[in-house]
Amino acid sequence: MSLRVAVAAPFIQNGTRRLKENEFVVALSLDRDWFSPDQSKRLIDVATQEGLLEREDDALAVTFDPAEVTVPEEFVPDEDLLRERSAFERVLDSLVAEGVEKHEAVGAINTLQQELGLTIEAAAVVYARREGLDVDDLVPVARSAVLEAEES
Incomplete structure (x- = not known):
């Protein structure tokens, strides 16, 4: 990275x-x-x-x-x-750094998002955890994205 x-x-x-x-x-x-x-x-x-x-x-x-x-x-x-990246972008970068193909990760995250009715950030965190990645630092970011989506 x-x-x-x-x-x-x-x-x-x-x-x-x-x-x-x-x-x-x-x-x-x-x-x-x-x-x-x-x-x-x-x-x-x-x-x-x-x-x-x-x-x-x-x-x-x-x-x-x-x-x-x-x-x-x-x-x-x-x-x-220099720009702030979303939790999704950060998780995706971590996945790619671990050897996961980018298109594979994006597809799986999109599928999770649709199946579970989550925001893209939350789906990315769930997918990364399933892949064995430590993304605990991004959980609060994903949680706030879910809360913002509920308020909209």
Whole structure:
């Protein structure tokens, strides 16, 4: 997942699992020239929301082992990383990262959605759990989507 690669790069570069926010921003904007400083701050928000980063006091802590991530030399992250992704998109990315064919996952999730009368987010979480994926962090997002759908 390219978001994980973009987040890991500053930590790999500095050989640590904790960085001050400004160090993270400098690594992405000045050192690598991937994003502007504002975009780098937006990436922090997205990565925090997706559970890849945690804010601790005046620093950022990565929630995975950055040493397990490879940053290809030619890698340049896409600006699409800066937008918030739905629970469905996040689950789908996780499924694909685990080797599930994207079209297969989408078809199965759509079938579940119709059979169970769920939102697409909730169906994605159910499918991912059935496939053995840990998507507990997305359950609240899926739950709120269900509640919003009920209110409509």
